[in-house]
Amino acid sequence: MIRNREQLRKPDRKMRRHPLRQIITLLIITPAMPVPLDRDLLFLLSDVGRLVRINADRRAREDGMTRAQWVILARLERMGGLSQKELADALEVEPITVGRLVDRLQGRGLVERRPDPFDRRIWRLHLTPDAAPILARIEAYRAELHARITAGLDRETVHQVVEALLNMKSELLSGDRVPDEAA
Numbered sequence: 001m002i003r004n005r006e007q008l009r010k011p012d013r014k015m016r017r018h019p020l021r022q023i024i025t026l027l028i029i030t031p032a033m034p035v036p037l038d039r040d041l042l043f044l045l046s047d048v049g050r051l052v053r054i055n056a057d058r059r060a061r062e063d064g065m066t067r068a069q070w071v072i073l074a075r076l077e078r079m080g081g082l083s084q085k086e087l088a089d090a091l092e093v094e095p096i097t098v099g100r101l102v103d104r105l106q107g108r109g110l111v112e113r114r115p116d117p118f119d120r121r122i123w124r125l126h127l128t129p130d131a132a133p134i135l136a137r138i139e140a141y142r143a144e145l146h147a148r149i150t151a152g153l154d155r156e157t158v159h160q161v162v163e164a165l166l167n168m169k170s171e172l173l174s175g176d177r178v179p180d181e182a183a
Contacts, residue, residue, distance in 0.1 A: 045168075052145065059141050063134055070138055072101055073110065073127065077135050081124045083116065110134065 037043050056067045063070075075090060076082065084102060088095040102125060105111040110131040116122035127135075150158050 048149075052149075055145065056141070063137065065134070066101075068097075068101055069105055070134075072098070072105060073131055073135055074138055076111065076125055076127050077131075080126050083122045083124060085122075087125060 053067065056070065060067045060070045071091065072087065075087060079090070082090070084098050085095050087102075088098040091098065102111055102113070106113065108130075109128055112126050112128055113123035114126055116124050153161075
């Protein structure tokens with residue numbers, strides 16, 4: 001973690017691999033920040049994301065699962081029949097990570113691997129009927145969390161927030177401004 005400007009001049013290997021971290025860190029520790037930290041956009045985006053993840057972790061543990069397993073179930077519900085490689089690409093993680101998570105889900109009878117009809121080296125991932133109750137709880141939690149974080153906001157404000165976040169995401173992913181590894 002960078003704690004001062006001197007460290008920014010000599011970034012460690014982790015920072016050289018992820019220049020976006022260095023840029024964000026520089027923005028965060030700039031001493032002449034006109035906005036208090038509790039109202040700074042970058043801090044707020046980070047804090048809200050962290051709180052959503054913490055709450056989702058807590059709720060997933062009630063099912064004896066992890067948030068990562070929940071994400072795989074939800075993704076397969078929308079895009080069933082993916083290979084582990086395709087799922088790993090969609091989730092932006094390594095295939096071995098997905099493989100281990102799918103092993104656990106398969107062990108619980110929630111996911112099954114079926115052979116690809118055109119390539120016998122590939123296994124396609126499909127939900128089993130036993131996944132339905134957990135998917136219903138995930139959707140109920142998602143709706144509950146959405147209601148909680150948008151409480152007091154009218155529809156138009158929520159729409160504007162979504163549009164602003166989509167714009168920010170697009171800006172971060174566009175052009176050569178972000179290295180491939182950060183996208």
